[in-house]
Amino acid sequence: MALITCRDLTFGYESHAILEHLSFQVNAGDYLCIVGENGSGKSTLMRTVLGLQKPMGGTIAFGDGLVENEIGYLPQQTAIQKDFPATVWEIVLSGCQAHMGRRAFYGRAEKALAAQNLERMGMTACRRRCYRELSGGQQQRVLLARALCATRKLLLMDEPVSGLDPRVTAEMYDLIEQLNRRDGVTIIMISHDIQAAVRYASHILHLGGAEVFFGNAEQYRNSDVGRRFDVAEGGVRA
């Protein structure tokens, strides 16, 4: 059984559906990129899969031993985080909140896990620094480390490279690819950069009104939608 199976999914806000009857599935080890124009419902779909909002129709099934909430999430940056007084360490440790059970404080195991993921992201030297004083790329690494503390099975990322300069963007893509290839973390990522999506991802889900595509990267490149966006527009869509 697949890790996530969405069948006939309809989602949106209040009674307004953004997209209807969407079906796709994600298997363990997949690297799924969700692409599409601004406002096409990518973030809303991700929030629905995460259980942050109820689907208006259809079902989302978790399989392959994946329990609901056993998910790491890298949200689009919110305004609150911009002026929040917190150190890198405090934030990464909060990724372990699901492992605390009924305990009030983090134990040795959680601290070791946080330290390990901080190291993996190359941010150990910054652990005492204030989050709001870091560069955009460093902030994303911190949030990625936090997400990895929550789970090692499945990561959902909402535009992890937006606002980063090209060099840092490339680093971030490499990091994510490593997690997928070497550590076997299943990735679902929202991206604006269709060329990068086609290069790195194993599967593509393209949202955009009537044109919905789901398939592997190869099929996408040869599809009508894929050809139009990838080739004709150079893949750069703001």
Place this chain on the structure above:
Amino acid sequence: MIQTISQYFQFPFVRYALVVGTLIALCSSLLGVTLVLKRFSFIGDGLSHVAFGAMAIAGVLRITNDMLFVMPVTILCAVLLLRTGRNAKIKGDAAVAMISVGALAIGYLLLNLFSTSSNLSGDVCSTLFGSTSILTLTQAEVWLCAVLSVLVVALFIFFYNRIFAVTFDEDFARAVGTRVEAYNLLIAVVIAVIIVLAMNLVGSLLISALIIFPALSAMRVFRSFLSVTVCSAALSVACALAGMLIAIVGGTPVGSTIVAVDILVFFVFCGIEQFR
């Protein structure tokens, strides 16, 4: 001056006031950061007005220990406001404004219609600005305040990591299975308790200042959630003590003196930030 102070310490009610005032200041500062950063401050403001209205009703009904009436009413309103705040159809801000201004108006109206006191405006003024109420607490009220303050501090310490998680990133917390609604409810209830407690110290109009200023000052200088929390608690206690002593010696109103000290400290911390 030391002599004057030690003279005042002879009176048990002065000692009670200092102890209770310190405890109230301590717990009111704890949720300041959360309140500021979660944009919950509007709820704090609204609730303080609700507490004023409830106080007026308690006065009309001649309830002797009015905290026992004001507390549940304020907690109930906290829960309601949290609900409407989440509901996109009713504008959260408008709901708060309606409830808080309504409570003020009804409260004053009731006091005017039913009060038997000869000094009505004095009563209203002391409810709004808490002029001396911390010095006039009965023994039972002192105990109630002390027990509730300790409870608030204990709850905060126990749920510290959850409160941090829910304040920093609600969506992430929910995605990994933290019961965010439950903790938001807890935060709202604790805020309601703090507001009713703080009413005794600074009166209902100045409560937001007591809750928010220490947190804002600490956030100017400190960089981690823990240090900001500890610093704002320490600042709040120090300012409350200083304010109460100045008020006792100088005969100034307790609430506004404490808030004035808080404001002074805020500017000092702004200065420190500039020179770093």
